[in-house]
Amino acid sequence: MTEPLHYDVTGSGPVLLLMPGGAGHPMGLGPMTDRLAERFTVVTYDPLGLAHGRLGRPVPDQRVTDWSEGAHRVLQEVLPAGDSGYVFGTSSGGIAALDLRARHPERLRHVVAHEPPCVTLLPDGAQQRADLIRQLTGGRLPSAEEESTSPMAVFLARVLGPFTTYTPPFSAPAGLTVAAGADSRGQVLHRTAESVARHTGSPFTEFPGGHLGTLEHPVACADRLAETLLPH
Template sequence: MLLSYLASGQAVPYGNNPKAGHYATVRGVKLYYETYGVGAPLLLVHGNGGTSQDFQKNISYFAQRYHVVALDSRAHGKSTDPADSLSFEMMADDCAALLTHLHLDSAYVLGWSDGGITALVLALRHPEKVKRLAATGANLWPDSTALMPELWHQMQRGYQEGKNQTFTDPKRKNDWKVFLLDWQEPHISLAALANIKAPAFIIAGDQDVIRPEHTLAIYQSLPRAWLWILPNSSHATLHEHADAFNRKVDAFFRAKQISPVTH
């Protein structure tokens, strides 16, 4: 599939590729996903307001060695969501249900931002589904101790502007629901991370919107983990440093052993 695009000289339309796109109806929602490559399953989960297209700089690399499943999370992209609310628990359960639908016992998981949060929640709620997880730009709770001041103030303004509005347009209503997800959630304790059985790779940029001390605390609270703070990088680590990012995450997934985190 990728080869046919390469041969034609066309760019692969990730996130809107009829040759790779599929729908699965699970848990009352119609999830859109695209598949690429052959090998061990690798689930890609994008961030808030994004789509599977966000992995356009990563899919071709991983498809050389993995069976990539790039998901549009519920209420995002081509995936539907009739519910009035949204939670990371819902999205993690969707991921588990999608893997079951695809007859995949477990998968490697790579999540960016909200996708990284979803990956952690998936490992907590469905440990049997996660071989290893990589999470870049994830946070455990929504406040100024986890998020950098600029982002937190921006979110506060957004909430004040929208809280008294009545959204009748379906798109604006959905956008508000997606915004509220990050305003109200997640609520994961550092202590809970000790229950994650899968090895984890915690990643952030040195200029990320997640406070560096928060990223460090996530890493230190996991039983087995790697930590990588990318220099000269913002929240978009997988875009700004795609080649290094792809190689490093692949090396983590293929490492023979992940040592326990020392304190």
């Protein structure tokens, strides 16, 4: 049986699908969403339904393809027949956005992937992945009890490991911009975003702030995103 979809819609204009980072919980994205809703119909996808009453239910290890196929189903529900939409994904959501673009380019106008942690693309990718997981988890995965109460714990236990093994297709269909935070320069995820751009033959740009720029500088990031998308 097909799992139900969980998403919220606000604003008017061209459809813009937002794919949050972490475990997909849209916590903290309200200010950015409000700003974008002045120009777009903003569809915020919650792949695990954690913001829709499913936090506390058991979550298996996540697959990138499940998130991207779910996002495609969302677009099928919200897009008028024959139309296409914009997509913005950050962090783990950025990885899902890359996979969505590779699988279903026909429904997409343009995709922006912000600091997708595809660290295995780096020359020292295996070591960088191990370091990233160790840094974020402190060397200990969350307990089942912690997972039941915290989206961050779900991310660390069920999303971080499998998602950071993802490698985007080489020279995938056109219509992608890869972004990194200006404050991330010199850090591994900025280098990773540049590598993703080279790997896919896509333009690279910088957004305000760092990895969490969408939360720390929501209006500036929303405006930068609109500037990136609307020419397409």
